Amino acid sequence: MNVSPRPRRTRTAPTAVALLCLAALTACGDPSGHDDAATPATGAAPPRTTSFTENGVTVTLSVSDWHAPKGTLTAVFTPEKKGFHLYSTELPPTGVEGVGRPTAVGVTGVLKADGKLTASADVRSISVPGVDAPMPVYPDGPVTTTLPIRADGNGNGNGDATVLFGYASCSAKEGCTIPVADHPVHLRLTDDGPAFAAP
Template identity: 35%
Template sequence: MRWTVLLLATFLTGCGPGQSPATARFTAGDVDVSIAATADMVKVTFRPTRPGFHIYSLDLPPGGLGIPTRVGVRAGLKATGAPSANKAERQLDLPPLGEKLAVYPDGPVTVSLPVQRTDGTAQIVVSYGACSRSVCLPPVIDRTTTMPLPA
């Protein structure tokens, strides 16, 4: 009985692991972006809208070909670790340029960033770009989404 009351109280107060994240969505640069944020984790899913397109890797060096994918936070959240992707990067061969580009496989990739809540409203900042073997789309740089965090 005690456990039932404790679980019910946790559920009704919105605390604990069952808490729903704050969410937001937008489309920019031919990529659908979904953001889910809780007091301890931000997850951003990047989904190219065109078949055969890839998202650039988190580990792409700055100043080179393509733009590295970035997920960061401001106002309301503080990063407590490094971002990580749910897919392994691969090298996309670009013969016309004589280059290889670090990308994620076709389709969606989710980047997770461990965070700590510092206020009730968060700003999630993303930068990314998408490409295929023959076309690179204009990058999205420092797109900021402001969202209230769950209590």
């Protein structure tokens, strides 16, 4: 009696399972093979702080407490060398008898000042050779100023604004640096509030 040989079993089950798993992964993932969860975001949020240095002073500017359409601009003026001071915000625009320049922060464009510029430091008076009137200055070192701001109009639109800085720093021993007038820093008002251009 002839007996037919038993057909050989093939191991297809593990292969089929592997193919199904691969298909599931391909369907759920990015066709390019990249995992979105592992890919870093390319569009970082614009910064709300920026700084610049000119004529011996570093100015750091930030936006805080933004509750549309209002917020606060904070500017910290830091002389690079010890022994240098800044002039009062109350100093006349051309100084006293032509000496000194006020510490100033102004805003133009879609943002406007919503109050007066104030400084955290106390003003003191000093005598400057050749100047009859006393000079109002802040103590040597950094000075923090704040300016209330608001969006022009209803505050719901986007647009550009510019912050303008003016200042001069002086030392009783080394004299004064060249005054800075209307140094511009640009902002962009978005739905999330004002932010500085990314460097």
